[in-house]
Amino acid sequence: MATQHTYRVIVRGVWDGLTDEARTRLLAEVADHGLDQLRFTPEGALSYDRALKRFTYRFVVLSDAEDGEEMAVALAEDRAETALRALGCGHRDLRSTATDMDAMKINRKGR
Template identity: 70%
Template sequence: MGTQHTYRVIVRGRWDALTDASRTALLADVEEHGLANMQFTPEGTLTYDRALQHFSYRFVVLSDAEDGEEMAEALAEEKAENILKDVGHGFRDLRSKATDMDTMKINRKPSRR
């Protein structure tokens, strides 16, 4: 096992064929899943709006650095799929983008003296 890196992964998708029960449940919780509640967590944070067209999940994923961002993206997509299937919400068109937090360069503004 190689060096573990921490990845922040955003998984985006579209709601698809939502049942009346899913639509009602999502709309009942829409205020808890808005932009103000976005954060990266190992369990994932779901965000969506009242239109119920698109959604995103934000995950923190630990993965071997040699497996790269692609593995972190695959792991996050699998987590999102499992969560959504478990609660019975229809979805499609998952795509993801990972950022390796261990190699991310931070550009600091030079101090003015």
């Protein structure tokens, strides 16, 4: 059995071709998706601002360590695209970064 690692993945993109209905819905919910709501979740946490130019999704992804960050990014981007389709929101220019939380080194200061 392969070792699973926990990845934090940030997926960034640009809104594209938003319908009037989607724009109205996003603006009505903008307070629920601001900077104070940033967190990493398996379902993804969407954040954007009133300008409706760019958005960010933050995911926690469990993936086999041997598949590396590339697989975690692919899984997160697929989740983001699925969620955006469900919202009826067009997008483009997805780019992502992943951090392997199990491989991070923590520097603790001596007491």
